[in-house]
Structure formats: C-alpha cells, structure tokens
Amino acid sequence: MRILLASAACLLALSCGETPPSELPLASPKNPSFSPLPTLPGASQSAGSSGLPNPQLAPLAADKRAPCDIAATERTKAAELLAKGRAYRALRLIARADTKCPAGASTSWSVRLKALDQIGRNDEAIALAKEILASPSADPAAVNAARTVSQKTPNSPAAADTLVAAAVAASARGDADARLQFDRALVQIERETNTKPAVWLDTRTPRRPLALSRDGSLALLSHGTTASLASARDLFATHLFDHASPVTAGAFSSDGKRLATADAEAVVVWDTAAGKHLFRLVWSGEKPHAVTFAPDGKRLLVAGGHHFDATLRVWNAETGDSVEAFTIANAGTGSSAAVSRDGKLAAVGTDRGVIELWSLGPPKRVAELAKKDSFLEEVSGLTFSPKGDRVAAVFENGTVSIWETAKGKQLHTSPGERGFDEPKAIAFTADGARLVASGRTGFQGVVREWDMTSFAVVQNRPMPAHAAAFSEDLRAALCTDGDAVSLVDPTSGSVIVATPPKLPRVEHIVFGPPRTLLVALNDENALRVFSPEGARYFTASGDYGPVAVSLDGRLVARSLYRSVALWDVPSGRLIQTFPELAESPDSLAFGWSGDHLRASSERFDELAVFFSNVARPSWSRPFYQKIAGGARSFQLSRFGRYAAFEDRKRVTVLDLWNGVTRELEDGGKGSIDGTELSPDGRTLFVSRGRELSRFATETLARIGSSAALPCSSWGMTSSFDGSRLLVDCASSSTTKIVFSDTEGAAISSINLGQERERTLDIAPHGDLIAAGYEGGRVKLIRFSDGALLGTLTAWPRGEAALVEAPDGRAAVFGKDTAELTKWMRCRLGSRAYPFEVCADAVLDLDLLAELFAP
Missing domain, CATH: 1.25.40 (Serine Threonine Protein Phosphatase 5, Tetratricopeptide repeat)
Structure with a gap:
C-alpha cells in the first residue's frame, strides 16, 4: 500500500485556497465545536472509524391509543x-x-x-x-x-x-x-x-404474441411463465395459464374451443371457455418448439426434438393419448409445423432449415423439401394452400419458398433481402391466389404478398409493428413492437386495439431517511418516491442516470445528460438544473449537511470529481485522478468523502476531503472480484472468490480476519453502518441473494428465480431491502429472514403506482390511477376479471405504511 499526498485545499474548494464551509462540520479536527449526532441503536463502530456520526432516524408516527x-x-x-x-x-x-x-x-x-x-x-x-x-x-x-x-x-x-x-x-x-x-x-x-383474488398487471413483463384464433376473436400472449388468453376486442386477459418455465409456443383449435401452450418441458391443453386445464403432454428427452391443431380439432401436432434429431408427435387432442410420431435424423430440432386442411399431410421444419412432408395415419415420409446443406436458416413458418396442393415456408433470413405437394417440386424461392427481416407469420389467401408473409424493416413491420401465378411480389405494405400471427381471413394480425402488443388490420396497416407499452426497467434505487425509497425508471423522465404516506412523482427532460438523496430526505438529485437536476421531495418541485459539465455524471453524492453536491465522471483513463454548493450552483475546478485502463466498478460513498475503484489487482481509494489517494494491492491472493463502500464511508469490503475482507476506509487497515462467503459474489450492497451486507449470487438458472453479516456468516437468503435484478439497496434501519427489476417493479424483502414483503410497481404515464403484498392485498396511489386500474385484472385461479370485481376485497390503503414499518 502506498499513500500519495496532494494539496487538499486546491482539490475541491470553490476557489483555490478556500475550504468549502459546508465541509467544516464534518472534519472534526478542524472544527472542535462540532458535536456528532447520536448513533443508530445497535450500530457498530468499525476499526479505524473516521469518526463520522450516524443519523438518528425519526420513527414512524404510531397510533398510541389502546x-x-x-x-x-x-x-x-x-x-x-x-x-x-x-x-x-x-x-x-x-x-x-x-x-x-x-x-x-x-x-x-x-x-x-x-x-x-x-x-x-x-x-x-x-x-x-x-x-x-x-x-x-x-x-x-x-x-x-x-x-x-x-x-x-x-x-x-x-x-x-x-x-x-x-x-x-x-x-x-x-x-x-x-x-x-x-x-x-x-x-x-x-x-x-375455491381461490382468493389477487391483482394481475400484464404490462410488468415483456409480452410475446403467440397465436390468434381462426376467426380473430381470441389472442394468446405469453408473459414469461404465464400465458394469457385475451379477447381480441380489447386484449384484456380473460384467463391466465401458469407454466413451470417460460411459455414459448401456442395454438388454437379451428373452432377456438381448445388451446395448447408449450414450455421447455411439456405441452398443456386447455378449455378456452372455462379456462380449465384438460391434460398435460410430457415425453422424455425432447423439448417442444411448435404446436398446431389439425383442422378437425381432433389431433394436436407438436414439433420439437432432442440434440440433433427433429421429431413430430401427433396426439389425440380430446384424450391426450399419443397417436404417432416420426423422426428426422440429424436435421436439428423441429421449429415449425403445419397440417393441410384435409388433415392428410403434415409439414415439419427445423432450426437447420430442413423441411419434410409427411402423410398422416400411418406416418410416411412423402418428400424432403429443403435439405440440411441448403444453407437456409431456421424455418420460421409453414402453411398449406386451401386445396393442399402447395406448401410454403418462410425462413429466419427472409427467404420464402413454395413447393407442390404431389411431387415435392420447388415452384419458387424468393431469397432473403434487407427490408424483410425476421419473418414470423405466413398464410395463403382464401382462394389460394396469393401468399402473405410478415417481417420487419428496422423497427417497423412489413407485410409482403406474392402472386401465385407469376410468383412476383405484388404488395409490400408497412405495418406499425411486427406481425406474429394472422386470422384466417387475413383481416387481423397480432403484432408486437417489443414494448406493446397490438391487433392490426394488415390490409390498411391501421391499429385496431393496442396494449400499453411494457413498463420501463428500474435502473436505480436509493433509500432516504426517514423511511422513503426513491426509484429511478429508465426510458422515461420520471422519479418515484415511495413513503408510508404514498407515492410521488418527479419529472424533467433529459436522459437519466444515477440518483442521490440528502441525509434528511428533503432533496433528491439525478444525473441528466451532462448536468444534474435537483428536486424538493416534500413539494415535488424542480428546484434547479445545475450548469453543464463536460461529461454526464456517473455518480452523485450529497454532503453530510445536504448543502453541497459532488458529481463524478469517468472519461478514458481519467476520473473527474466536481463540487458545487446547492444554494449557489457552480461547479468547482474538478479533481482529476488517473486510473488504469482496466479500472471498473467505480463508487462514490453516500456523502461524497470517498471514492473507490478496482482493476482486478488493486483497489484505489480517494479521500476527497483531504486529497489523499491510497491503494490496496491484492497481495498475491488472487484477483479482486468486487468492492463495496459502506454508505457512511467507514468500511471498504473486498471479495476474492468466496473470501470477504474488510478494511477501514480512512487507513485501509484490515478489520478482523477474512471471512468465507456462502457463494462467489456477483455484487455486494452494504447497509448504512456497514453491519450487514447483501451478496448477490448468480447462476445460469436462478438469482440468489444472501443476506450476510459483515463477518461473512449467512443470515438468510432468498431465491429470486430466473429474473436478474437491476439494482439493490438497504434501508437505513437495516432490515428492509429493495430490489429493482424490469417492468417498473421493486421487491421489498426483509433482511432478517429473506421474506418477500411486497412489490411496488410504478405506472409510466401520469402519477400512479401499485403496491402489492404476497397475501393478495393491494393499494393504488397517485392522481392518475384510471389508466393503471384499467389494465389491472382481478385474478382468481385461471380466471381474470375487471379489477372492479375484487377492488374492495384487495385494496388496503394502509399497505404501504405497513411495508415501510420497522
């Protein structure tokens, strides 16, 4: 370890030689009259403590009556x-x-x-x-x-x-x-x-359109592990079907009375009217990738495979009994399937571009239409002409090919080209005179038509979104633009009905005293502040970045593009926007007293830290620090005294008050996986594999001995006083957060499933954790036992937020709740109803205060 001294007076002062007045109360050697605040009950003082005071949090007002x-x-x-x-x-x-x-x-x-x-x-x-x-x-x-x-x-x-x-x-x-x-x-x-009501809000998860019923009246969407059956009239869910893994495919029977949904392990058949589970089709060693019903609705075809062999299995759609199966060896796995209208022929395509034509009952291969060595990509869609004399396929690279079914002769192929990417849906018109396929160009959809006599492209119509399925009469297409799902008229490109866009992801979470939680949402100009009293909303123009909150919870700052915006939390008023910086800030921190702000930005191999008085915004001459090219995980402590970053071999700590730079070498103990500064700045945590070490930030003296972590850390988050630590463990299938004391002993853990959280923070009182996710969601978790207490969801338009508890209770806050409640559904088992049905049964306005209670 080596110490590099610099002149503190010229580093962060508003002018060289002048120490910022707001820093004096914090440097007790320079201000003997300063009296620290009382410490938090039960808070421990780390060895080598800098002497910073802990805040005394104001408790929630309680009803003292009997x-x-x-x-x-x-x-x-x-x-x-x-x-x-x-x-x-x-x-x-x-x-x-x-x-x-x-x-x-x-x-x-x-x-x-x-x-x-x-x-x-x-x-x-x-x-x-x-x-x-x-x-x-x-x-x-x-x-x-x-x-x-x-x-x-x-x-x-x-x-x-x-x-x-x-x-x-x-x-x-x-x-x-x-x-x-x-x-x-x-x-x-x-x-x-025989169930209790719960809230369902489908805009919190990415929605994928899977299928449209033959008459265009029903739509099937997937929401991760849940499939929703919706009326095409308004796209409101009427039934919800849960799977063990993400739903990847689905199909309706010709009469719309039955529905098949597929995940990575099985295919489930449902009664669409009652939402009733009929049977589950499971077979060993294969994954289903595509499903389709025969026109008579009595047979269900499932395309899938195992390793390099594609399979097509035929099931009795009324009883769930296996009827027949055939295999295409060394052809990849089945990716698409279709049945002729007379039910006599089936076509199956694979992810290696192979297409084979088979007769059904008994199964017999009729022709190999596309070979493995044809350099075509995955087969995205297959369809038969109304007479069954032709079969058409569309490939992932945009190629469209047509064959006659009698002899398997190729009639036409249209090579893939720019402007017709990622085709999904394909269908013949009712008279068989034209072939229609959907693709996309850039962020827009496109529908292309071919004349079946000349095989020339006769229409190339733009669409507002990418179509995934057509109705039989080609008057409706189920589309997605990645954010919203819509029903579109392909003949005119006009939107019939659309869902709201999926909610933006949570990029930053910061707890602020006394018991408030600030949530910064990406893709929109908004901050959300949750507190026991409700939810509030802040907005300003510009791209958002990191967030900081003052110790008293009255001020919140957020990085904009090359600037910083400052709000007053109680009133929601935008106080001011700071002068422009050369770079957008990567980190922000208020001083202990809240009357000054630090911003830092990383550019190439140099770190710049700026200082400004809050009342008179004017950035000081920055403090520059050269950093190694491999430096990563830069962090500014909560109150701006320390900054730290590491490059696998060493950790560099900057004391921004005194202009001191310290370096902690790895000492030959292996590469450094992660670092974490406690918010009070006293403690530096360093992880190497499953080993956790603690150091006093002021001196980099080791605190105690190294401890064994319960897992290799993906990331760490410290409680305010450094007494508790979140260790984020990642695996290929699940995300697990281990709540550990600073000695490395696990206190509790929670498995958060396959979804990766974006950001974490611990409340100042230490027993409440917030984890931010896609879809505007924040999960509140109790530190002591890892129990999920509730979920907060911020609605992107207007001032509205939804709060839910695991027991089904919910609360809606804000001025603009009408649009939010419109898309909220009341779920009971597999059924979904308008939220009005269960509003009185689930709404509990005391829920938010309960979640933030000590």
Whole structure:
C-alpha cells in the first residue's frame, strides 16, 4: 500500500485556497465545536472509524391509543362503509378490528351480519345468526337481524360470469348498487374457483404474441411463465395459464374451443371457455418448439426434438393419448409445423432449415423439401394452400419458398433481402391466389404478398409493428413492437386495439431517511418516491442516470445528460438544473449537511470529481485522478468523502476531503472480484472468490480476519453502518441473494428465480431491502429472514403506482390511477376479471405504511 499526498485545499474548494464551509462540520479536527449526532441503536463502530456520526432516524408516527379504542373506530367506519354499499370492505375492516380487540367482536355483529347477507355469503350469515341468537348479551338490533337471516336457506346464485356481466353493465349505467353486485359476483367466483383474488398487471413483463384464433376473436400472449388468453376486442386477459418455465409456443383449435401452450418441458391443453386445464403432454428427452391443431380439432401436432434429431408427435387432442410420431435424423430440432386442411399431410421444419412432408395415419415420409446443406436458416413458418396442393415456408433470413405437394417440386424461392427481416407469420389467401408473409424493416413491420401465378411480389405494405400471427381471413394480425402488443388490420396497416407499452426497467434505487425509497425508471423522465404516506412523482427532460438523496430526505438529485437536476421531495418541485459539465455524471453524492453536491465522471483513463454548493450552483475546478485502463466498478460513498475503484489487482481509494489517494494491492491472493463502500464511508469490503475482507476506509487497515462467503459474489450492497451486507449470487438458472453479516456468516437468503435484478439497496434501519427489476417493479424483502414483503410497481404515464403484498392485498396511489386500474385484472385461479370485481376485497390503503414499518 502506498499513500500519495496532494494539496487538499486546491482539490475541491470553490476557489483555490478556500475550504468549502459546508465541509467544516464534518472534519472534526478542524472544527472542535462540532458535536456528532447520536448513533443508530445497535450500530457498530468499525476499526479505524473516521469518526463520522450516524443519523438518528425519526420513527414512524404510531397510533398510541389502546387496541380496543382503535378497533372501536374501525367498527364505526365499517358501519359507514356498509351504508354506502361497500359490504366487502366493511367485512375486512371488521375482521381487522376483531383481531385487535376480540372482546368487542359482538358490538359489530349486526353490521357483519347485514354485510354477509347483502353479498350472498349465506352459509356464513346463517352460522353467525345462530351464534347471535344463542348469546344472551347480543344487542336487540343484532337479534332482530339474526332472526330474519336464520329463516333463509342457502341459495344457488347465477354463474359467476353472468353476475360479473350484470355488475359491469350496472356500473356503466351508473347504478347505485353496482358495487354491491360486484361483491356478490366475487363471492360466487370464490365459490366456483375455491381461490382468493389477487391483482394481475400484464404490462410488468415483456409480452410475446403467440397465436390468434381462426376467426380473430381470441389472442394468446405469453408473459414469461404465464400465458394469457385475451379477447381480441380489447386484449384484456380473460384467463391466465401458469407454466413451470417460460411459455414459448401456442395454438388454437379451428373452432377456438381448445388451446395448447408449450414450455421447455411439456405441452398443456386447455378449455378456452372455462379456462380449465384438460391434460398435460410430457415425453422424455425432447423439448417442444411448435404446436398446431389439425383442422378437425381432433389431433394436436407438436414439433420439437432432442440434440440433433427433429421429431413430430401427433396426439389425440380430446384424450391426450399419443397417436404417432416420426423422426428426422440429424436435421436439428423441429421449429415449425403445419397440417393441410384435409388433415392428410403434415409439414415439419427445423432450426437447420430442413423441411419434410409427411402423410398422416400411418406416418410416411412423402418428400424432403429443403435439405440440411441448403444453407437456409431456421424455418420460421409453414402453411398449406386451401386445396393442399402447395406448401410454403418462410425462413429466419427472409427467404420464402413454395413447393407442390404431389411431387415435392420447388415452384419458387424468393431469397432473403434487407427490408424483410425476421419473418414470423405466413398464410395463403382464401382462394389460394396469393401468399402473405410478415417481417420487419428496422423497427417497423412489413407485410409482403406474392402472386401465385407469376410468383412476383405484388404488395409490400408497412405495418406499425411486427406481425406474429394472422386470422384466417387475413383481416387481423397480432403484432408486437417489443414494448406493446397490438391487433392490426394488415390490409390498411391501421391499429385496431393496442396494449400499453411494457413498463420501463428500474435502473436505480436509493433509500432516504426517514423511511422513503426513491426509484429511478429508465426510458422515461420520471422519479418515484415511495413513503408510508404514498407515492410521488418527479419529472424533467433529459436522459437519466444515477440518483442521490440528502441525509434528511428533503432533496433528491439525478444525473441528466451532462448536468444534474435537483428536486424538493416534500413539494415535488424542480428546484434547479445545475450548469453543464463536460461529461454526464456517473455518480452523485450529497454532503453530510445536504448543502453541497459532488458529481463524478469517468472519461478514458481519467476520473473527474466536481463540487458545487446547492444554494449557489457552480461547479468547482474538478479533481482529476488517473486510473488504469482496466479500472471498473467505480463508487462514490453516500456523502461524497470517498471514492473507490478496482482493476482486478488493486483497489484505489480517494479521500476527497483531504486529497489523499491510497491503494490496496491484492497481495498475491488472487484477483479482486468486487468492492463495496459502506454508505457512511467507514468500511471498504473486498471479495476474492468466496473470501470477504474488510478494511477501514480512512487507513485501509484490515478489520478482523477474512471471512468465507456462502457463494462467489456477483455484487455486494452494504447497509448504512456497514453491519450487514447483501451478496448477490448468480447462476445460469436462478438469482440468489444472501443476506450476510459483515463477518461473512449467512443470515438468510432468498431465491429470486430466473429474473436478474437491476439494482439493490438497504434501508437505513437495516432490515428492509429493495430490489429493482424490469417492468417498473421493486421487491421489498426483509433482511432478517429473506421474506418477500411486497412489490411496488410504478405506472409510466401520469402519477400512479401499485403496491402489492404476497397475501393478495393491494393499494393504488397517485392522481392518475384510471389508466393503471384499467389494465389491472382481478385474478382468481385461471380466471381474470375487471379489477372492479375484487377492488374492495384487495385494496388496503394502509399497505404501504405497513411495508415501510420497522
């Protein structure tokens, strides 16, 4: 280790020779009168501590009344809700009150009985009525209501879907009893599905269009491991089908009554009307890649393969029994399949460009249409002409080929060319006179038509998005532009209906005192601030980068393109935009007192750190530090005193207050995998493989001995005082976060599945972790046991946010919630309904405060 001294007075001062006044309270040797704040309860002082104070966090305001007094207030509110027709919400409030004060449960018997009776939960109402009549202490109002209810018999209400339709119609008319009708519908859905409601918001995950029904009325989309069946009229999900792995293919039967979905392990057949699982098709050693029904709907064809052999399996679509199977050896795996309209011929294509024609029942190879050595790419789509005398294929490179089925003779091939990339859907017109295929050019879609007499291209129409499937009459195409899914008229290119774009990913998360969480979303000009009181929204023009929050939580700064914007958190007001810098800042940090800001940027082999007073924004002459060409993982400590980066062999730490540079060599112990500065700047963590070491940042003196990590670290995140550490372990299939103390002993862990989080932070109180993901999602996880507490989702347009708990409760915040709730669905089992159906059953406005509670 070597120490390089520089003149601190000229490094970060507003003018050379002048020490920034805001730094004086922080350098206690220069300011003996400075009195540090009290430390956090239970916070440990690291060896070699710089003497920085820990903040004293303000606790959340708590209701100091006795539990039974709080419960009495809730019971009074429940009566008011029932009078307004909110029976379901009244019942939830009574249940909460009874939990807090069981002794007072009888005082709300009358309200509870009326609510149960109103929404049709007759069995529960009759049981409660008997309890009331048997109690000598029941009040007269409850007794009278119980006598009336006890004479009722359990009824058989209409089917759930009928009740939902009536409730939706009543809501559209503005009927006063619409809410009550929704509650009754929900009771019947719960009876039919034997499940509790939960929220479904499909815009949080990338949506992939898979199939369109023959008449164009139904659409199938995949959302990772869930497939959604939607009405093509509005693309709202009506049924949700869960798989063990991502859904990659799907197809409708000709009459639209059955649906097949495929993942990496199996094919599942569903009843589309009821959303009912019929059977699961599994066979050993093969992965299904494409599915299609025979025109009569009685057979299901699955193209897949194992290693280098392609297979086409035929199943009975009514019973799930295997009918026949044939193999194409050394041809790659099956990627596409089609059946002629008379059901006598099947074509199968592979990912190596091989296409074979087979007769069905018994299976017999008719012709090899495209050979493995033809240098064609994966077969993206296959289709037969209406008469079955021709078969056409489209390849991944844009090549389109046509053969006659009688002798397997190639009639035409159109080589791939620019402007027709990644074709997906292919179909003949009803008269067989033209062939239509979809592709894309740049970010736009394109539909191309060939005349089947001259084989000339006769149409080349632009589309707003890339079509993945056509309806049989070619009047509708299911398309995607990567963000949204739309139904488009291919003849005109006009959009019939479209979903909102997928939500942007979370790039930065920063906790700020007392208990706030700032979320920076990519691809939009917005910051979200979540706190126990709700969610707030900040916006300004420009491309966004890192985020910083002041210690008191009142100021938030974010890097723009070659500048920094500063907001006042309580009011949401944009205070100012700082003067332009030569480069966009890579890191930001407020000083301890919050009245100055540091920004750093890396350019080529040089690091520049700038200083500015918040009240008088003007960047100082920067402090420059030469860095090695392989330097990586640069980090600025939370309050801007230290900066650190590493190049596999050494860690360099900059003391920006005193102008001191220190280097920590690897000492021949192996390459450095990662570094982490604790937010208070006291501790530097260094990982090498599964070994964790700690150093005092001020002196780089080792703290204790090295500890063994439970895994090789992908990344690390430290708690505010350095007493806890997140170790992000990555594997090929799952992401695992291990919560560890700084001695390297694992406290708890959570498996986050296949999805990689983008950013992590630990709340100042140390027992709450936030992980940011694609789709605007932030998961809140308890440090002590790794339990998932809830998920926050920020809506990209307007001020709106969704908060969800694992138990199904949810809360919606913001001024512009109408568009958000429009795309929220009420999920019960495999069914999906308008959110109005279960709004009262799941909404809990206290949820956000509960998630941020200590």
